[in-house]
Amino acid sequence: xxxxxxxxxxxxxxxxxxxxxxxxxxxxxxxxxxxxxxxxxxxxxxxxxxxxxxxxxxxxxxxxxxxxxxxxxxxxxxxxxxxxxxxxxxxxxxxxxxxxxxxxxxxxxxx
Amino acid sequence: xxxxxxxxxxxxxxxxxxxxxxxxxxxxxxxxxxxxxxxxxxxxxxxxxxxxxxxxxxxxxxxxxxxxxxxxxxxxxxxxxxxxxxxxxxxxxxxxxxxxxxxxxxxxxxxxxxx
Numbered sequence: 264x265x266x267x268x269x270x271x272x273x274x275x276x277x278x279x280x281x282x283x284x285x286x287x288x289x290x291x292x293x294x295x296x297x298x299x300x301x302x303x304x305x306x307x308x309x310x311x312x313x314x315x316x317x318x319x320x321x322x323x324x325x326x327x328x329x330x331x332x333x334x335x336x337x338x339x340x341x342x343x344x345x346x347x348x349x350x351x352x353x354x355x356x357x358x359x360x361x362x363x364x365x366x367x368x369x370x371x372x373x374x
Numbered sequence: 375x376x377x378x379x380x381x382x383x384x385x386x387x388x389x390x391x392x393x394x395x396x397x398x399x400x401x402x403x404x405x406x407x408x409x410x411x412x413x414x415x416x417x418x419x420x421x422x423x424x425x426x427x428x429x430x431x432x433x434x435x436x437x438x439x440x441x442x443x444x445x446x447x448x449x450x451x452x453x454x455x456x457x458x459x460x461x462x463x464x465x466x467x468x469x470x471x472x473x474x475x476x477x478x479x480x481x482x483x484x485x486x487x488x489x
Binding site (some may be wrong): 297302306308309335352355363364 | 378409415416418419422467479480481482
C-alpha cells in the first residue's frame, strides 16, 4: 500500500503560484513530510520538510493541516526553471516503506 | 565540499555480464542509499547502509544484486548476470543520519543499459 499519492502532472504559466498536494492518509505520529525536486538527468534534490502547520524557506512553502493526512507544496511565482518532477516522502525511520518516492508530480511551466 | 559522486556515469553491457557501480558519498555521512529509477518512474529503494552494514536490503529485487560498503564510505552496487530489465538509472544518496526524515543528497546517477 503506497504511503503517498500525488497528481501525476500539472501545468502552470510563468509567474503563477503552484500548489501540489500529496495525500498521506496513514501518516504516523512521528512521520515527517519531505519534498524533493528532480530535473531530467539529475538526482532528486531536497526542497523543504515539515511536521505540522506551515514551513517556509527561500524556495517554497509547505502547508500541513491539523490532521496531517495531506500536505501542499507551494511554489510562488514559478519560472520555466521550475519545470521538474516533485516528490513527497513521508516517514521518520529508515526503511523501504518510508523511502517511497512514488511517481511524483511532473510540473510543466509554460511561457 | 564535494557532493555525492557516482561512476561511471554511463555503462553499457551485454546480457549476462557482471557490472559494478560505484558511489562516493559526502564525507562524514554515515547513511548511504541505493535506488533504481526507470523511465517515468520515481526512485525505487534498493538498499540502505548505516556505516559498513546493510541496515535494510529489502528493496533488492533478487540475489543477482548485491552491495557493499566495506569501510563505511564508498559503496559498490554489484549486479551479476545482467538482464535487459536491469536497464535503468541507478542513484546513490547519502545523509548525515539514518532516518527517512534526514535530508538525502543524491548523486547524478549511473545510467545502465543492458543490450
